Amino acid sequence: MVVTLAMASLGTGCGAPRSRSNPPRIALVMKSLANEFFVTMAEGAKAHQAANSQAYTLVVNGIRNESDLSQQVALVEQMMAQGTDAIVIAPADSRALVPVLVKAMRQHIVVVNIDNKLDEPTLAASGINVPFVGPDNRAGARMVGAALAKRLRRGDKVAILEGIPTAFNAQQRRLGFEDAMKEAGAEIVAVQSAHWEQDEANTVSAAMLREHPDLAAILASNDNMALGAAAAVRQAGKTGQVLVVGFDNIAAVHQLIQDGRVLATADQHADRLAVFGIEYALKIVRGETKPADMQTPVDLIAANR
């Protein structure tokens, strides 16, 4: 109780022009909660709030489809209307969400950007600065690609399965894979999108395997697509001959990693990602820190052998 009071005094002490709730109310606005990654993020956040119920209250909301921008804009507006102190958001689009976040910041609501980084030029043009708390997807993908590169020879042919091409994450991971393959001297013979989907990744991978009979590896921008690629490799009778890597470290790939059918993946600690954002937002609300970008860890996951 004393702690809470102390925090409240800090909050008002820094001269916030708007009265803060006590304890602060934080809104976590996510992408699709039908997506495993965001479910893990949301669960991590809820567990953190339950353990710190004195420190803040939490409302978690997600949208129906990853591409449902207008619904996410509406969610931010609802959160503003409810007297939220801070919005921690994983934007469904790097540009489209900026205007509504500008409105929120004008109302002195603290905004913290997680997961998918808002577009720098758009932010600059709007004259605001939103701190980004999240992993470097490009570096993560480069790390996964480097783990794969140890098993490749120069000139080996590889293919990339891209996520939804307009998504910032998808672009960053593709760039990271390309960086690593360039360093390894591997030849990227195909890059196609499978929209983060297992079934489509299977169809596309099967086609890539037929078109490039000497393909050495498939780099999938998420594990869901890695599952589809691994199934295609098995169906083509090329297990062990064509290596597969993924990204996200979802539970369903653990067995495949043990079996060597997926060589490596990256863990962005989804369960802690939203928590990092929330803790950071709380610090800003209390006036303990000035908003700045903060990088969160990405770890390489590969079989112990």
Place this chain on the structure above:
Amino acid sequence: MKTSALSQYIGLAAVLVLLVTLFSLSSEHFFSRVTFTTLANQIPALTVIAVGTTLVLIAGGIDLSVGSVMALSAALLALGRVDWQLPLPVAIALALGVGLATGLLNGFITVKWTIPSFIVTLGMLEIARGAAYLATGSRAVFVGAAMGDLGVPLPGVGVSPAFVLAATIVAGGQVLLSKTVLGRYILAVGANAEAARLSGIDPHRVLVSVFAISGCLAGLGGVFQLAYLESADPNAGIGLELSAIAAVVIGGTSLMGGRGSVVSSFLGVVIIAVLQAGLAQVGATEPTKRIVTGSVIVAAVILDTYRQSVGKRRMRSVIE
């Protein structure tokens, strides 16, 4: 009737040959045994779902829930094998049972309150998807080899038991439609429900039957999908109902009901699958894939209306 069906098969086969030729010219690796066996092993789920969709459309209804029901069935099957340790036949029965139950519910609600099936199955699309998320916690479930050999190519043949089963169901569906009493009732109800009722057919029972068949086949689609991909994705099959409808309409089945063929729907499925595989293999860009797929669907249907009008004229000249 016989010659008209034959000319339709020939028309669809011509489209297929055209597509295969184009892709073979664009990629030296397309025209190979591996391409065709892989294709055969990719399509069982869409094939059986298209059989169900064909029957529903002919009866004058529509089933939008098949993609979600497929995902739900696959999810329960995966959980049944991995978490609940059910024997394979029991788990498969569960998947088919869930599909059947959703289909019966679709049919029952549609006839009981005379609500358009578009709305009822749209509701089921949401409910089944939600149930799939709930059951899996929105997480993919990996089953590995726990599904047996259903999706594994038969040695020497190259196609999987799932494909053989799906092809059998296509044949069975065609026999049901053109040789059985239920088939004639389905055609009659779809052509004119009121006239069918006056001639002593109970349209309600016919509708409930086709929705039950469609639901059960969506469940079977889930079984095939899981056997092939080795993991159940709760987001699987989003938009699959539209692929199924596209395949069925390419096959010449009327969206207005009363007319259609199961075998032609199967050819429609193959056309869509060849298109997807071919475009991926030649490395087509995303916009190209979408524009070409859309154009082929519309062109195939235009071709079909042309073929029909020729058929009608011929019929008229025979009558006169």
